Amino acid sequence: xxxxxxxxxxxxxxxxEHLPAATRDDVLAELRANLQxxxxxxxxxxxxxxxxxxxxxxxxxxxxxxxxxxxxLPQQSLIGPAIFPYYLMTLRKAAPFAIVIxxxxxxxxxxxxxxxxxxxAGILRALGQLIPDLILFAAWITAxxxxxxxxxxxxxxxxxxxxxxxxxxxxxKSQIKGKSRASRIFDLIFHCLWILYVLAIPGHPFLILxxxxxxxxxxxxxxxxxxxxxxxxxxxxxxxxxxTKIIALNTHYDRAQVVLDLVTKLxxxxxxxxxxxxxxxxxxxxxxxxxxxxxxxxxxxxxGFRIVLLITLIDFLVEAWKLVRPSLGARSLVF
Amino acid sequence: xxxTSNPSSDPQIFDSLRLELRRGCLIVAVLAQxxxxxxxxxxxxxxxxxxxxxxESTLYPLLRRLETQQLLTSQWREEDKRNKRFYKLSTQGETxxxxxxxxxxxxxxxxxxxxxxxxxxxxxxxxxxxxxx
Numbered sequence: 001x002x003x004x005x006x007x008x009x010x011x012x013x014x015x016x017e018h019l020p021a022a023t024r025d026d027v028l029a030e031l032r033a034n035l036q037x038x039x040x041x042x043x044x045x046x047x048x049x050x051x052x053x054x055x056x057x058x059x060x061x062x063x064x065x066x067x068x069x070x071x072x073l074p075q076q077s078l079i080g081p082a083i084f085p086y087y088l089m090t091l092r093k094a095a096p097f098a099i100v101i102x103x104x105x106x107x108x109x110x111x112x113x114x115x116x117x118x119x120x121a122g123i124l125r126a127l128g129q130l131i132p133d134l135i136l137f138a139a140w141i142t143a144x145x146x147x148x149x150x151x152x153x154x155x156x157x158x159x160x161x162x163x164x165x166x167x168x169x170x171x172x173k174s175q176i177k178g179k180s181r182a183s184r185i186f187d188l189i190f191h192c193l194w195i196l197y198v199l200a201i202p203g204h205p206f207l208i209l210x211x212x213x214x215x216x217x218x219x220x221x222x223x224x225x226x227x228x229x230x231x232x233x234x235x236x237x238x239x240x241x242x243x244t245k246i247i248a249l250n251t252h253y254d255r256a257q258v259v260l261d262l263v264t265k266l267x268x269x270x271x272x273x274x275x276x277x278x279x280x281x282x283x284x285x286x287x288x289x290x291x292x293x294x295x296x297x298x299x300x301x302x303x304g305f306r307i308v309l310l311i312t313l314i315d316f317l318v319e320a321w322k323l324v325r326p327s328l329g330a331r332s333l334v335f
Numbered sequence: 336x337x338x339t340s341n342p343s344s345d346p347q348i349f350d351s352l353r354l355e356l357r358r359g360c361l362i363v364a365v366l367a368q369x370x371x372x373x374x375x376x377x378x379x380x381x382x383x384x385x386x387x388x389x390x391e392s393t394l395y396p397l398l399r400r401l402e403t404q405q406l407l408t409s410q411w412r413e414e415d416k417r418n419k420r421f422y423k424l425s426t427q428g429e430t431x432x433x434x435x436x437x438x439x440x441x442x443x444x445x446x447x448x449x450x451x452x453x454x455x456x457x458x459x460x461x462x463x464x465x466x467x468x
Contacts, residue, residue, distance in 0.1 A: 027399075029411075030375065033419045034395060037376040063392040071396040 007055045008035060011065065018069030027072050035062065078146045080153065087145040091138065096185050096249045102133045104192055181249070188245045195238050202231070220286035221294060226278045233274060237267045258323050265316045272312055275305045361389055363439060365397060366424060366432040369407060374419040398422050406431055 012028045012035075019027055039058060043050045050058075062068065079087050106126035197207060206213045216222075244260040281301045284294060364387050368378060375395050382389055401407045406428035409420050424432065 029418065030420045031395065033417055034375040034379075034391065036417065037374075037419075038391075041376075041380075063390075068392050071392055072399065 007052065007059065008032065008039070011035075011059045011062075014065035015069045018066050019072060023072070031068075035059070077149075078142070079149050083145060083149045083152055087141070090145070091141055093250055094141065095134070095137075096188065097246070098134060098137045099130065099185065100188055100192055100246075102137070103127075103130055103189060104196075106130070106133075184245070184248055188242075188249065191238075191242060191245055195242065198234060198238060220284055220289040221282045222285050224278065224280045224283050226280070230271065230275060230278070233267075233271045237264065237271060240264060240267060258319075262316065262319055262323065265312065265319065269309065269312050269316060272305060272309045276302060276309055278302075361387070361393075362397070362401070363432070363435050365389075365394070365401070366406060366428055366435070369422055369424045369428070372421050372423045374414075374421045378422070401428070 012032055015031065016024050016028050035058070039050060039055060042054065042058060046054070103126055106129050201207050209216065241264050244257070244264065247260075248257055279298065279302055281298050282294060284291060364382060365378070368381055373381060375391070375398060378398075379389060379391060379394050382394075398407065398409075402409055402422065406425055407422045408425045409422045411418055411420050413419075
């Protein structure tokens with residue numbers, strides 16, 4: 001076998017490995033004829049037989065076998081340009097929910113830990129498992145859209161075509177500058193952690209009292225039963241905030257979002273007001289308790305809650321003013 | 336960095352735009368050249384001789400695609416003691432080529448009009464600024 005046919009045959013064999021059996025022989029025969037003609041021309045130009053190096057240069061110029069073969073195949077893509085924007089949108093919209101659900105699922109065992117190191121280890125473990133689970137989530141979405149792409153390309157009616165209606169586009173969004181999407185996602189994650197923390201408190205008072213838990217045990221006092229009502233109110237607020245934060249993930253920060261924030265603050269004020277009206281925060285559990293000192297402690301705790309109520313009220317009024325102010329217009333603000 | 340302030344990126348942008356511009360033109364050229372019968376290598380040489388060089392790895396698969404679209408017909412025939420696949424424009428290919436050439440001329444006329452208008456506008460602008468100064 002001469003060097004020309006040897007190198008050329010090896011080159012064609014390498015291309016053939018990447019071609020489908022149905023067209024392989026035909027494509028290779030055509031390529032052989034074209035390349036052979038090119039080599040013949042080249043030999044004529046040089047006025048001598050071609051060396052291995054000459055042939056190798058021509059074949060190298062023609063391209064890598066796998067790349068050459070790929071050009072004879074139909075254009076392939078896992079998710080084509082018609083489906084890709086929907087794929088990207090789904091990933092973007094679903095990712096925050098996936099993060100929260102996966103994280104909460106891994107965090108659920110935190111509720112049953114008894115010590116602070118266990119709590120920290122549980123949170124770190126949940127964070128560590130988040131990335132592999134998110135990759136798996138993305139893989140499932142990709143697989144679903146790859147199937148969608150196959151169905152789409154084999155469906156002559158082509159959905160996603162001209163079926164959209166411009167008149168159904170959302171209204172122009174308010175220009176109020178809100179938090180970035182990343183910030184809203186982190187906000188939601190921290191809020192979920194905060195809920196878990198609050199849920200774990202009844203079983204693990206050290207989470208809120210710290211070493212004070214042991215000090216409290218040394219005295220014949222305990223928390224008043226009214227705290228249970230407060231705890232339920234707190235969970236209602238946290239649940240409401242969770243819903244607003246989830247809604248905020250996929251909506252731009254607009255006036256509705258500001259109103260929701262204000263409603264949440266209003267719930268907070270109502271809860272603080274309830275704390276103020278409680279008046280008794282700690283109760284005696286035995287005859288040895290110093291009742292005068294207990295009354296004094298209850299008074300000062302109540303005083304502290306009054307200050308908190310005042311601060312939350314001022315904060316609410318300021319935020320409400322910020323909301324109302326743009327709609328009043330410049331003229332109505334001239335006195 | 337602003338793209339316009341980076342001269343090193345200009346050749347890349349030009350190459351990319353040139354490739355886009357040539358892609359459609361090459362198909363018209365190949366169809367037109369195949370009014371006469373050619374096999375792959377001689378077609379490539381004929382196009383290159385007329386100033387339209389095209390890579391083998393682009394041309395040969397393109398010929399097969401155009402044949403699948405029934406714009407070309409092909410037949411294996413022996414020439415110089417070698418079997419070669421000869422391509423020729425089909426009747427449907429002739430119709431499509433006529434339509435493409437009409438489109439080509441229309442685009443060409445439009446671009447020329449735009450260029451003439453923009454030249455006239457820039458001349459007016461420069462003469463006004465000269466008068467002002």
